[in-house]
Amino acid sequence: MIEYVESKENIARRIARIFKTGDVVNLGIGLPTLVANYVPPEVTVILQSENGLIGLGPAPEKGREDKDLTNAGAMPVTLLTGGAYFDSAMSFGIIRGGHVDCTVLGVLEVDQEGNLANYKIPGKMVPGMGGAMDLVAGSRVVVAATTHLEKTGGSKLKRRCSLPLTAEHGVDIVVTDVGYFEVKGSHFVLREYFEPYTPEWIVEHTDADVQVSPDCKPWRA
């Protein structure tokens, strides 16, 4: 009997292995932000932040924050040497124009057609889409990062999103704390299972059509 234990760290660790040197990556607020901590030292990714910079660096030391230098979540950040600032039109020109290789963002729901919902629970919580709709529409590869199960036990991966969509058919890859999925045609393909979970457990605990890839393999953080 496998017990589900939420692990944002495992999600971040696995996503961090997707990138190759030179990739331009946008990490959404929240869970995706953690990904930056786990990029292997031999891989150089270039982080873009939609509020207007390329070359995002780590958080500043306490007391060295700059009021004019934040990430898209208003947290103080730094700029790496060789980075650059620009306005919001240029920032989204870079995003929409296909100059961002990979976007990682959190979701409320993601479905087997690659639809994504993360900006609105009607009548309840309406944060707004911010830059998410442009990021999904414009990035070459879109990775949805999410815990596998909701607090109530249902899976975040759905047959069909019930919430208002952030984008139609935008998601390429879903990484949860139990496995790594690709969206192919109209179903999820499980490419890796994260031990101690098994493909059988994952298929059983996903409210969507999951095909286990013939070369599906285990992965351990």
Added chain:
Amino acid sequence: MIEYVESKENIARRIARIFKTGDVVNLGIGLPTLVANYVPPEVTVILQSENGLIGLGPAPEKGREDKDLTNAGAMPVTLLTGGAYFDSAMSFGIIRGGHVDCTVLGVLEVDQEGNLANYKIPGKMVPGMGGAMDLVAGSRVVVAATTHLEKTGGSKLKRRCSLPLTAEHGVDIVVTDVGYFEVKGSHFVLREYFEPYTPEWIVEHTDADVQVSPDCKPWRA
């Protein structure tokens, strides 16, 4: 008997009196460029050049030309203190966005509906429109600067342009070397006659409908 004598200088002198301090002005290649020489010293106009600057200054002294600093005619120019450079998208954003108060441009033909032709004589001379179409579409006031008569004796002011149009209904004011005209509805209104020409002479020598304004007055350079 009045004899027509071409005077580009008079055209430039009169147009230079249209501006008020603070006006942002774009002067086309050729005849309109002369206008800058006659702006009264008490009036400060700000010249925009569509190749990417605001604050156009006079030609540099010989030997002090900068290969990176030209006007839209590729002539070496200078920048006034407080001027700025920008790219072509910004330059035409300024032009199309209504941030240019007045454009002065040369014409092959201008007609009584405010239509303008200056970029193409089919099969013969096809310089292209360059920035002219955007300048006419975007500027608040468009002034056509032209000698009144063609070498062949016909007037440049027409009932209807015969050449391909640079813009429909774009021209507000026409200044020739015989008078100052406004385009109102579907005819020209003569506001000033340049001595020694008389309103009668002008009406007779214009191949278009010219109404002489009730307060039409003489002007002398």
Added chain:
Amino acid sequence: MIEKPVINAAEAAKMVNEGDVVHVGGFLACGSPLGILAALAARGTKNLTLVCNDTAVLDEKNGRVTGVAPLVKNRQFRKMIISHIGTNPESQRQMNAGETEVVLVPQGTLAERVRAAGCGLGGILTATGLGTEVQEGKQVVQVQGRTFLVEEALPGDVALIKARKADKAGNLVYSKTARNFNPLMAMACKTVIVEAEEIVNIGEIDPDQVHTPSILVDYLVKA
């Protein structure tokens, strides 16, 4: 070059009239003209339409009330055209209660709509929002076999923006991520008021490094 009037924040706030469409620079208040916004909150001008990236942070429990948040709390906006309201629960409450009209716009589309207004374009064609609620009521155009939404220009009456440095003519330089929507809004509004941290003499800004040329600016306020 002609010098622009230097006014104070209260005078700037007076230039915003009831019913105006007001573009406010800043991203979660980073790069917002805080002095002018405080004066506008004090003045209490109502019935405004806000065009802004977000409604900033309203977290009174922790003493964080930033950017346009006090104006939201004052109910000075009858409408907000905005990409994000998730850090200001009061704007969400007003939206859900139907007290304030909130139009959510994808951030990149918002940037282009403001830019289009400033650049004299009718609008732009984008794939962002296709197949979502953002598409509702919008024209669609096919270009080279692909489908795009028509997103219309979004002009304003007054832009309230923030610069790191202005010269007396109004040439502006922004700082780091405090740039964001400010240069776009400087093009898109009839009256442009800039809160500058520093006002220098004409000639002190390298003309290759000007982010917003002087002719777009109407008034300067010293931050």
Added chain:
Amino acid sequence: MIEKPVINAAEAAKMVNEGDVVHVGGFLACGSPLGILAALAARGTKNLTLVCNDTAVLDEKNGRVTGVAPLVKNRQFRKMIISHIGTNPESQRQMNAGETEVVLVPQGTLAERVRAAGCGLGGILTATGLGTEVQEGKQVVQVQGRTFLVEEALPGDVALIKARKADKAGNLVYSKTARNFNPLMAMACKTVIVEAEEIVNIGEIDPDQVHTPSILVDYLVKA
């Protein structure tokens, strides 16, 4: 940051393949990558589509042959998408003789079409060209009661551009009116090759003053 390969002009010219759409920066050759263009003329690659502001100056009598003019003379372009050919009589001759397809585009529309390609927009809506030959064959859209032309994005295979200064990562700074179309083309093409007058170490360009960020640039050529 990752350093970009520094190649020579001949190597740059080799990256342009027969049939490519080539965006060339510059305004009457001010801000054109003259070294790369000379190498491309020497190489003689044919059947290209040129996207450029103009065909520069071809005035052999007075010894003035600038920018792309030698390539025009070489008949390397099968098509030109361009705003002005008035200073190059050979391009006018080729157009009138039907030897080369010439599409005349208003300069501001050309700038926006290139920018739209680089920014992932399908195109833009402009009033420029309404009621003229430019309108022929184009879609028209009504926005708020006004009519606009749909002008489509204009992407390219290779951008050949010129910068005053590049750092080794590819961050660019342009000089004065030599900026013009260069930053727009840097966004719009699959391969972006920059001829830089100076190549400096990473960190030597103020990040607030970068005109084109490094990630848009593929190769550097020392002018």
